Amino acid sequence: MSYFKKIILIFIKNPLNIFLYRRRFLRIETFGESMEPNFFPGEFYLVKRKFNPYLLERFDIVIVHCDKHNSIHLKRIIGIYSEKISYKKGILYINGKKILEKNVIHNKNINISIILAENEYFVMSDNRENYNFNCDSLNTGPVKVDHVLGKVII
DSSP, X not given: OOHHHHHHHHHHHHHHHHHHHHHHEEEEEOOSSTTTTTSOTTOEEEEEOSXXXXXXXXXXXXXEEETTTTEEEEEEEEEETTOEEEEETTEEEETTEEEOOOSOBXXXXXXXXXXXXXXXXXXXXXXXXXXXXXXXXXXXXXXXXXXXXXXXXX
């Protein structure tokens, strides 16, 4: 292939790659302290926009839309559809089984028990000390599958 053709291909492929990259991925910056001690304000992460929301797993980090505040938030998936979620005295139980959570700031005043529907996730912040100010499932209820906008990959 001639040098000229290579240059033309570079100019054609790069804008196409940038276009496809922006459709599939999103770069986000974290704000606030709700995900400390794992994610800090001012840090940037890569979010995969095109994914199958039914393949998400417990403890995945996702971007969710909060209807209450009409805003987007970084949260951790705690419960997956059809599970019973209980959080008592700083301890998480899923279907009655105690779950060990690492690197989470617990709040012993939280007391909740809920059974998720087929199309719902239970999401929480990692910093649960000031949970009243978080836009997570403790305050706004379970998140519908279509409100999960992306999965953090880096």
